[in-house]
Amino acid sequence: MxxxxxxxxxxxxxxxxxxxxxxxxxxxxxxxxxxxxxxxxxxxxxxxxxxxxxxxxxxxxxxxxxxxxxxxxxxxxxxxxxxxxxxxxxxxxxxxxxxxxxxxxxxxxxxxxxHDLPSADPALRAQIEADAAKLGWPGMHARLVDLDPPTAARLSPNDSQRVGRALEIVLATSKPMSAWLAEQTSxxxxxxxxxxxxxxxxxxxxxxxxxxxxxxxxxxxxxxxxxxxxxxxxxxxxxxxxxxxxxxxxxxxxxxxxxxxxxxxxxxxxxxxxxxxxxxxxxxxxxxxxxxxxxxxxxxxxxxxxxxx
Missing domain, CATH: 3.40.50.300 (P-loop containing nucleotide triphosphate hydrolases)
Incomplete structure (x- = not known):
């Protein structure tokens, strides 16, 4: 019961x-x-x-x-x-x-x-922010589509905070956020x-x-x-x-x-x-x-x- x-x-x-x-x-x-x-x-x-x-x-x-x-x-x-x-x-x-x-x-x-995700990388995040200033966050989201399709599918192209974090994780670790989440115990x-x-x-x-x-x-x-x-x-x-x-x-x-x-x-x-x-x-x-x-x-x-x- x-x-x-x-x-x-x-x-x-x-x-x-x-x-x-x-x-x-x-x-x-x-x-x-x-x-x-x-x-x-x-x-x-x-x-x-x-x-x-x-x-x-x-x-x-x-x-x-x-x-x-x-x-x-x-x-x-x-x-x-x-x-x-x-x-x-x-x-x-x-x-x-x-x-x-x-x-x-x-x-x-x-x-x-x-989930216990990798810690923030301020230098990498600053580079992502600089790229976003040139390309716009929809452009950065398009980059995320290539690097981590499952995560990109659930994020708004204008969600700068979450798109930036997902890009930061995949660029820093060569492993997408979706893979990190899949491996974690619930x-x-x-x-x-x-x-x-x-x-x-x-x-x-x-x-x-x-x-x-x-x-x-x-x-x-x-x-x-x-x-x-x-x-x-x-x-x-x-x-x-x-x-x-x-x-x-x-x-x-x-x-x-x-x-x-x-x-x-x-x-x-x-x-x-x-x-x-x-x-x-x-x-x-x-x-x-x-x-x-x-x-x-x-x-x-x-x-x-x-x-x-």
């Missing part, structure tokens, strides 16, 4: 409906929600992150939302520490931790533990996991992404970014401003392109994010796919039964 306490992962690409499903499940199961989203951690970034509304948060409070200013940084290691603490507290209250979001790196770090999460994935069909997901980005623009995303730039000492190098939509609005505000191009770039970047998230999900094991037609009553009953066993 498995004596580990239960926990639920609810994962999926952006705009797949995770928040709505999590709130529905919270009405039917004794769960507490933990956000697994590297954008929702930031205060004052509400529209472009599709943050749950005050009404939704009142119905189903989420942990790890609005915990940092947009000028701050947050790592997978910090997330794992925070999530493990919260999961223990939730379990002690005889509730089930329900972790919901789309930051797959956080889910992986939580489930498997953190540190299993001490919970009986149920892993759910919302995976809409691609045309449906693409339509949702377009509709949601249009709603963000109509709902004040441009004004939100303007207010952030006025309130905080921000730059495009900060993780907060690498969130999909924010970089595109920033560049629009700087006159690099017009509103139509902003819309097209925002939708495209969101679709690329969703593609990377789906790639992560397809590489994970023991996942139950949840469809739009899945009965919530049946799903809740199934989860209750798993808890009893």
């Amino acid at each position: 498995n004596h580990l306490p239960p926990a639920i992962f609810l994962m999926g690409p952006t705009a797949s409906g995770k928040t709505a499903l999590a709130i529905e499940l919270a009405q039917r199961l004794p769960v507490e929600l933990i956000s697994v989203d590297s954008a929702l951690i930031y205060r004052d970034m509400d529209i472009g992150t599709a943050k749950p509304t005050p009404a939704e948060l009142a119905a189903a409070p989420h942990h790890l939302i609005d915990i940092l200013d947009p000028t701050e940084r947050y790592s997978a290691a910090q997330f794992r520490t925070d999530a493990l603490r919260l999961m223990a507290e939730i379990t002690a209250r005889d509730k089930i931790p329900l972790l919901v979001g789309g930051t797959m790196l956080y889910f992986k770090a939580l489930e498997e533990g953190l 540190e299993p999460l001490p919970y009986q996991l149920t892993k759910l994935a919302l995976m809409p069909e691609r045309p449906v997901l693409h339509e949702r992404i377009a509709q949601r980005f249009d709603a963000m623009l109509n709902g004040g995303l441009i004004e939100e970014v303007a207010a952030l730039r006025q309130r905080y000492a921000l730059s495009l190098d900060l993780p907060a401003m690498r969130c999909v939509g924010y970089r595109q609005v920033w560049e629009y505000q700087d006159g690099l392109y017009d509103l139509d191009e902003l819309r097209n770039r925002g939708v495209y970047a969101t679709r690329q994010l969703a593609k990377r998230q789906v790639t992560w999900l397809r590489g994970m094991t023991d996942i139950q796919t949840v469809l739009a037609s899945t009965s919530l009553t049946a799903l809740a009953a199934s989860l209750k039964q798993q808890r009893q066993h």
Whole structure:
């Protein structure tokens, strides 16, 4: 018999409906929600992150939302520490931790533990930064595609921090990050996991992404970014401003392109994010796919039964 306490992962690409499903499940199961989203951690970034509304948060409070200013940084290691603490507290209250979001790196770090990768090489990183100043980070990402295809497939071309780190590792050791990770022993999460994935069909997901980005623009995303730039000492190098939509609005505000191009770039970047998230999900094991037609009553009953066993 498995004596580990239960926990639920609810994962999926952006705009797949995770928040709505999590709130529905919270009405039917004794769960507490933990956000697994590297954008929702930031205060004052509400529209472009599709943050749950005050009404939704009142119905189903989420942990790890609005915990940092947009000028701050947050790592997978910090997330794992925070999530493990919260999961223990939730379990002690005889509730089930329900972790919901789309930051797959956080889910992986939580489930498997953190890997002991080679230490940083400041001189090599400085050279990588100099190359990036000439080629741009998409150009550096293209280099990573040649050197470490599995890692490149899950990283955004504009994710300077992670692309730079992956290049640093392969150039310093002649072994790609994906190979380092594959060789490391895991540190299993001490919970009986149920892993759910919302995976809409691609045309449906693409339509949702377009509709949601249009709603963000109509709902004040441009004004939100303007207010952030006025309130905080921000730059495009900060993780907060690498969130999909924010970089595109920033560049629009700087006159690099017009509103139509902003819309097209925002939708495209969101679709690329969703593609990377789906790639992560397809590489994970023991996942139950949840469809739009899945009965919530049946799903809740199934989860209750798993808890009893």
